[in-house]
Amino acid sequence: MSDYRRFISYLYEYKNEKKTYNRGFLKAEAKGGIFKLEIHIKDSALAASVPVQIFGFTRNDDKLPGIFLGSTQTSSGAIGCCLKTADQDLNGSGIPMKDLNGIILLCGGTLCYASAWDDLPVNPQNFRVPESLSDIEQDSDAVPAEPYPENGDGFSDNDLPQSAEETNSPAEDSSEEPSLEAEEVKELPKEEKSPAELMDFIPDPPLSRWERVMDLYESISPFTDGSITECVRLDLKDLPALRKERWLIGNNPLILHAYSEHHHLILGKMEDHDKSVYIFGVPGTYTPKERFMADMYGFPYFKAANSGTRNVPRFGYWYRIID
Numbered sequence: 001m002s003d004y005r006r007f008i009s010y011l012y013e014y015k016n017e018k019k020t021y022n023r024g025f026l027k028a029e030a031k032g033g034i035f036k037l038e039i040h041i042k043d044s045a046l047a048a049s050v051p052v053q054i055f056g057f058t059r060n061d062d063k064l065p066g067i068f069l070g071s072t073q074t075s076s077g078a079i080g081c082c083l084k085t086a087d088q089d090l091n092g093s094g095i096p097m098k099d100l101n102g103i104i105l106l107c108g109g110t111l112c113y114a115s116a117w118d119d120l121p122v123n124p125q126n127f128r129v130p131e132s133l134s135d136i137e138q139d140s141d142a143v144p145a146e147p148y149p150e151n152g153d154g155f156s157d158n159d160l161p162q163s164a165e166e167t168n169s170p171a172e173d174s175s176e177e178p179s180l181e182a183e184e185v186k187e188l189p190k191e192e193k194s195p196a197e198l199m200d201f202i203p204d205p206p207l208s209r210w211e212r213v214m215d216l217y218e219s220i221s222p223f224t225d226g227s228i229t230e231c232v233r234l235d236l237k238d239l240p241a242l243r244k245e246r247w248l249i250g251n252n253p254l255i256l257h258a259y260s261e262h263h264h265l266i267l268g269k270m271e272d273h274d275k276s277v278y279i280f281g282v283p284g285t286y287t288p289k290e291r292f293m294a295d296m297y298g299f300p301y302f303k304a305a306n307s308g309t310r311n312v313p314r315f316g317y318w319y320r321i322i323d
Contacts, residue, residue: 005030005097009115010298011041011105017124019114021321022298024079026103026115035087035097037069039105041079041113042248048076050108054083056090056100057127059120064127066104067093074107093130119295209245210269210278222266222305222317228279231268235259242267248322249280254297258282258318266317281319294318 024041055066217232
């Protein structure tokens with residue numbers, strides 16, 4: 001194993017012991033004998049000053065024994081911190097960083113966020129807090145988790161993975177994992193404005209945020225099962241203005257790659273248990289390689305499109321649920 005490892009992994013919220021939405025990401029780095037972990041979470045439901053405990057975990061059959069790494073507190077609507085410990089002896093546990101299978105965060109003693117690095121599910125019922133946790137906290141060799149400098153609403157799109165090199169999976173030999181190079185995307189001439197940029201000049205009308213989207217963009221119907229009731233087609237140039245409208249759309253190589261291959265993205269409205277949620281999707285095909293990359297970049301769900309044929313691999317959209 002190399003002495004230097006660096007990767008990014010998305011953090012998902014858990015409610016009622018079930019995985020729900022992508023709420024942020026972590027940056028992990030092992031260099032010069034030090035394991036550094038940055039946590040970036042944005043969740044409007046978070047109250048301020050809630051104690052947060054950060055654990056690594058390994059897998060032992062169906063159990064998830066935890067390794068205490070540090071603690072911090074929430075700010076209003078966000079968690080941002082950075083901690084350091086020895087990479088070959090995490091917080092005096094005797095466990096090296098390379099043996100970790102992921103990270104778990106407890107908020108007020110309840111499992112609320114997790115990131116699995118091995119593509120296996122996290123069952124909160126199987127997580128085990130280390131015995132004598134208070135003694136571990138007092139005798140910790142780790143640097144306490146310090147609040148990470150946040151910018152406004154928690155973190156910016158610039159914090160997200162920007163290149164394939166920055167998002168290597170934590171495998172022993174990253175060259176064996178499928179790689180995704182960001183395709184070159186030509187920019188529009190500066191004088192040409194997209195419909196999305198017009199949002200900056202629209203006064204606050206009585207229309208909802210979604211109604212404004214439907215008014216500005218081309219409506220399409222890529223699905224026929226009725227679960228996604230409304231959908232619009234997007235260009236890459238539309239994303240900056242949508243982010244200004246508080247649509248939590250990230251910026252990573254998968255989005256660039258999908259757009260360069262298929263020349264569009266989608267934003268949709270989906271009915272989920274008697275309530276409306278919104279999805280951001282990128283076109284692609286259902287293959288093991290694309291599934292791996294989509295999940296790594298925060299698009300865990302796939303929905304086949306109306307192709308009229310039963311082509312294999314299936315064409316459709318990898319998507320995430322957004323606020």
